[in-house]
Amino acid sequence: MRKTRCGVLVLFVLLIPKILDADLKKVISIGSNDLNYLFFSIAGAILDENQNIYVLDSKGFFLRKYDAQGKFVKEIGQQGQGPGDFSNVLSGFCLDNDLYILDGANSRIMETDRDLNIKKTIKVEHPGRCLVKIGDLFYMISSKGGEPFPEIVICDNKGKSITSFFDQRPEFISGPMSSKMEFALRKIYSDITMTGCPDREEIAVAFKFPDRKVGLFIYSKQGQPVKKIVLDNLVRYRFPAFRLHPPVNYPGQSDLIMLGSLHYLGGNKLLLEYWQERYESEKAVDHKLFLLVIDMTTAEIISREPVSATMNIMDAKGNLICAREEEGDAPKVVLYRLDY
Amino acid sequence: MKKRLMAAGCLIIMVMLYFGFAQAPPCDQYLDWCLFTWCPGHTHNPDQMLECQNQCVANWIDYCQHRS
Secondary structure (H helix, E strand, O other): OHHHHHHHHHHHHHHHHHHHOOEEEEEEEEOOOOHHHOOOOEEEEEEOOOOOEEEEEOOOOEEEEEOOOOOEEEEEOOEOOOOOOEOOEEEEEEEOOEEEEEEOOOOEEEEEEOOOOEEEEEEOOOOOEEEEEEOOEEEEEEEOOOOOOEEEEEEOOOOOEEEEEOOOOOOOOOOOOOOHHHHHHHHHHOOEEEEEEOOOOEEEEEEOOOOOOEEEEEEEOOOOEEEEEEEOOOOOOOOHHHHOOOOOOOOOEEEEEEEEEEEEEEOOEEEEEEEEEEEEOOEEEEEEEEEEEEEOOOOOEEEEEEEOOOEEEEEEEOOEEEEEEOOOOOOEEEEEEEEO | OHHHHHHHHHHHHHHHHHHHHHHOOOHHHHHHHHHHHHHHHHOOOHHHHHHHHHHHHHHHHHHHOOOO
């Protein structure tokens, strides 16, 4: 009887990592030397419910639409400050039937329909990055002048800043600043990533360099804290702490966890992209990239998938993930299906 | 032939320098732009990202010390 119990326990322990494992399958890949499929610097990609993909290129100064089969449909944009022009496309967001493209250098958000017909241009007072839209409100990551820490600025549908929120600080940053170098390092190590959950009317935010545990801060659309999700089973690490105070005294070995991006999959699920790197004698010796699917309600990790380190997740919806990949010569946008 | 090649090389370098610097914003916006726009768009793992961000900080301190 005891032997059977032990056997079941061993089997269960062996199966735990398998339960968390997911399956990532390539659906389509877009990118070649053909003019309509050639990318220069992919700043973002937006995925809609019909699997159409909209690609933002910051060096090509265009927004392109590809259908669910990866076939080119339409392109708009050129370099400039005029109507329909782009200077520095940073990110985009799809809500209902429209696309919203943030152009930081031109301080504006371009609104188009899904056929890329321009509907209007919204001038924004203080353009940030990582655009999100919920209802009539826009959200962007920004920082106050003279402050190293990020905040989330809420703008109305005319681009006017209404208010801001997010006053969380990483545990490892404390005390007064004594130099410009420290100011800049605080900026780097307090950086955040965010995503909008339009149907829940919530914003999820996380520090890119987390404290000892990865935490997700959930806010209402008005910027009120709703809850904090702590992922207990990610390893503890102490990477930024020793890098914050120059000259840096590197330990022989150190670990780095860095969050890449956060995406809302729909329902109560979030997708988190994170890196794990091991440093030995100041050099990264091991790069690993993981995708986590997290239940926002129970704070459980539903799946953890190790993926190719050449991926950068740009958008995700349901079980589809849109990534930028830089393998070979031509940058590509690749659509994957994540089964978990 | 050598002179032509050198002239072409110089021209390419000048064009690259022009476009490289033309993209960079003024000093009051340089650090945010470099850390959060330039580096994520030009690096593919955190190690490269941190190297790029360290370079942003060095550039900002060197070139923007008396301007921002």
